[in-house]
Amino acid sequence: MKLAVCINHVADTASKISIASDGKNIDKTGVTFILNPYDEYALEECLRLKEKNTGEVVAISLGGDAHKETLRKALAMGIDKAVLIKDDSPRDSFAVAKALADELKDISADVIFFGKQSIDSDGAAVGTMVAEMLGLPSISAVIKLEIVNGTVIAEREIEGGKENVQTTLPAVFTAQKGLNEPRYPSLKGIMAAKSKPIEEKIPKPSEVKVEVLSMRKPPSKNAGKIVGTDVSAVPELVRLLHEEAKVI
């Protein structure tokens, strides 16, 4: 089974965000970057499918040299091949999908995995766009996946419930939290990853359809009122919610 996983290098969830001087991006100074958490579930699922069916896992990342760190982590976790599509120019979801689809077209993977979204731009669009560009079926926000003889049944989250979706391989999937419990790279894996090659490619330029005009911090909320420090504060809280805030 040929498996491909697209991974991104993003600011850690614990990061405080400040705006860069151009007013359109975050200031990366002092920010820790990690493998996008949803991509970690995607990566883990590919490794499990490989272990079950034999085959090869290729990880692809689009971005600057900093993304090599995330590709090294993927190598340490057990992927077979790492590809960096080297380009750190601003791209919208469409342009990111285009660059990845161009690379994936030549790989002809049976299973292509993405995280359901990148926790930086939160677009949740790239995986499904790639599927459409490659003419493949897709299932997004997958929390359970079963593949038997090329037929797929996946469970995905919908509002207040679940949906069982059927398709056939080759197909594109995007991973939601809950799909699996990602492994930690072994020490041996980490050591071996250091000397493994990362193939570098230059993408074709792609038109950007969506432009960020400005980025700002949301209006800050101020600390309100401490209503009390024991159970006697409860009636007053209910009164405030009813009469002042008018929300109950």
Add this chain to the structure above:
Amino acid sequence: MNILAITEQRDNKFKKSAFEVVRSARTIADQTGGDVISLVIGDQVQAIAGELAGYGATKIVVVQQPTLAKYSSTAYAKVIAETATQLHANVLLLSATAMGKDAAPRVAVKLDAGLASDCTALKVDGGDIIATRPVYAGKALTEIKIYSAIKIFTLRPNVFPTGTSTGISGVVEILDIPLVESDFATRAVETSQASGKLDVAEADIIVTGGRGMKSTENFKLIEDLAGVLDGAVGASRAVVDAGWRPHTEQVGQTGKTVSPTLYIAVAVSGSIQHIAGMSSSKYIVAINKDKDAPIFQIADYGIVADAFDIVPALTLETKKLLGK
């Protein structure tokens, strides 16, 4: 500018977000001119199409056949793209729901359109639509503009108003989009929805329990309070990672970003990633025994005390107020 508002129904019932997209389309069209067309996809949905009248659509287009009863990523995307082409739509609005987030990227590729996902505001500036999109789970907000001829926006549920009746009564029309077996390459075969269970992303009131709830069993207290308020139960990442509650309830950066009218955080300390996901709530109540918990810095009302004392009393007091 013709705007196509794609409305979502499940089991032939419109989601509240369906009315939000139609109403938002009307608000834009009032400033730019042009038609608002609503699209309803499903099986025998003509019967419900009339419910969209009054929200501002001049035309309500129905595409229906038995195979469209359940969502199919590939078939729905084809129906949406072909309807947009046939009716010369330049702007498409969808809800940023599980369905909308799945269909919109496919439609964008089919129509060579730019896509702005999960917008929380739209404004008209000259002839352009400028959208506000939270990024980094709400730690920052961007203003964006789409340059392609066709533009697609998905709107975060529960943020845009449905408004009062516009007095515009839309005409219902049936449109036939021929579909073949191969259009259903991906299809939902079964949908299970916990009856009456409200999703955090769609709820007006959310009661979230944090690590301080200590166990699965103790969430009964959270459920009771949420029940009295007709709200949804939320959970912090620590709670989900401990396996006490399902991931569908997680609020924060690797869960859902929510903006309800009232958010009650119980025994939640308020990590950066949690606050990012809920700080746009209209009113925030924090109940925590640690007076230094960061959640108090953004709470409108706080009680510094043990949640196990406060929550049952709060449930009782609310019951009394609401006459339940």
